[in-house]
Amino acid sequence: MKIAVIGAKGLPPKQGGIEHYCAEVYPRMVAQGHSVDLFARSSYAQSPWLNSYKFQGVRVIPLPDCQVKGVDAFMTSAIGAIATALKNYDIVHFHALGPSLFTRLARIHLSTKIVVTCHGLDWQRAKWGNFSTRLIQMGEKEAVNFAHGLIVVSEALKSYFLQTYGRETIYIPNAPANYAQSDPNFTYGTSIGLTQGRYILFLGRLVPEKRPDLLVEAFSRLKPDGWKLVLAGGISDTKAFTSKLLEKVANHRNIVFAGELRGPRLWEIVRGAGLFVLPSDLEGLPLALLEAMREGIPVLASNIAPHQQLIAEERGMLFEAGSTDSCIRSLNWLIAHPDEMKLMAENAQKYVLQNYSWEQICTEHLKVYKTLLNDSEPIVSLPKFRTS
Template sequence: MRIAVIGAKGLPPKQGGIEHYCAEVYPRMVAQGHTVDLYARCSYTESSWLDHYDFQGVRITSLPGLELRGVDAFITSALGAIATTGNKYDIAHFHALGPSLFTGLARITSPAKVVVTCQGLDWQRAKWGSFSTQLIHLGEKAAVRFAHGIIVVSDALKSYFLQTYGRETIYIPNAPACYGESDPNFTYGTQLGLEPGRYILFLGRLVPEKRPDLLVEAFSTLKPKGWKLVIAGGVSDTRSFTAKLLEKIASNRDIVFAGELRGPRLWEIVRGAGLFVLPSDLEGLPLVMLEAMQEGIPVLGSDIPPHQQLISRGRGMLFEAGNLDSCVRSLDWAIHHPTAMAAMAQNAQKHVQLYYSWDRITSETLKLYTSLLNLPEPADIRQPSSTKLAGIVSKE
């Protein structure tokens, strides 16, 4: 198959779940004999316009854009959709709802089957202004109308599309990245003033919907003796929020801001954590939580549906989303019940190993591609009924 990928920032991955997803799935497809072209943003790849390079067999093309929040993504997604015109591709795969605004263009100008992967309801994210939010919402509606198949990464998203649009989707979850070797002597962690097993870790972009501010406030309220809190993550169009957060962190010597971590340093800090906490108000299916679970780290999360899917049934602890008192109580319990938390972590590790595999995800995605290529094209896609919308998605 010839596959075009639109909506990812680029490869290799630096930050973001979509880019890590693409880095895992598409090289595996190439290894099975398929051709994959990924249309990237030159602002991310730091390459000249229309430059090409190879990432593990995936051909990356850097598209021009404007380095303005939101604008860059829409311009490169539009150009990526234009690049699919003609008979060059069998599959045009859009990632995220914003880029999906241009699924109609790909559907009309190319015989390629159009696929959308929804990692989360991006229009709910606090970083977007009202105009961008409206465009992303339009992208969601375009995906429902024009995509031959929609992949969702959580049960909650599957329910959302069915209840909101009467649209069936394909549930194919994310999987955690495979960590490499890290320093057994915990050298970097020691430089940060950390002791293995005696710190709480938040890992993720510093954005309002992930609520690192709630965790900072809960930790400052609890003041657990002998424990520290590590905040690790990069800035994502939320400089004002980050500035206020760093101001709070600076006043507490038991809170460490580690910035954006990658590679061996990231692996070392995750593996050394005594507790991983994700207090988000909004997630798709968080890769960072899956990675902590895979590494056998005890996990505490807000009780949003994606977290319930991952760590309910004795695989971790949940607290009421957005509730400071609930977060404080749960932190206190987790810290003072290490044996119970270790048992939950063991259950979580087994669960991830059994159900979340990149090889399985690649296989399921290719199965969807193949089934869509065998479907006849409807005669009229301009006003599809809800029945037709449901009918163009293959059975799981």
């Protein structure tokens, strides 16, 4: 099959769940003999326009982008959709709702099948202004109307599209990255003042919907003896929010801002954590949470639907989304009950290893593609992944 991918910023992945998702799925497809072209933003790829290069067999094609918040993603996606018309792809796969605004452009070849993956309801994110939010909502409707196959990464998203549009979708979840070896001596962690097993970790972009501010407030009020809080993540398009947050923690001796971590340092800090906390108000199916669970780290998360899907049945603890008091109570209980934390972490690790595999996800994507190419009607179901 000849496959085009639109909506990822580029490869190799730096920051961003979609980029990591594409880095796992598409090289596996290439290894099975398929051809994959991924249209990228030249600023992210740090490569001149149309100066293509290979990433693990995937051809990455940098396209012009204007590096203006709320415009760059739409510009690159539009050019990518037009570019697919110059080559007769079997599949054009859009990732995220904003880029899906251009799904009808990619249908110029009647034999080409359009697939959209919704990783989350992006129009709810705080970084978007009114105009960009409306465009993303339009992209959502275009995806519903023009995608031959619509994939979602959580059961909550599946319910949303069915209830809102009467549109059946295909549930294919995310999976955690496979961490390589990290420093067993915890050298980097020690250098920033951490002790293994005695810090709480927040890992993710410092944006309002992920609620690092709530966790900072809860930790500051609880003051757990002998524990530190680590904020690890990059700055997105909400610089005012991030500046205010970092100003608040700057003089707090037990809160460490580690910045954006990658590779061995990231793996070391995740593996050394005593507790992983994700207080988000909005998620698709969070890769960072899956990775912590896979590594056997105890987890606490807000009780939004995607987190409930992952943490049900004694695999972690949930607190009331948006409630600092609920977060404090949960943190306090977990820290006081290390044996229970350990048991939940073991349950979570076993569950993730059994049910979330990139090999399986790649296989399910190829099933979607092949089914579409053999049938003119949109597909609405495939064998389901377990969700609890």
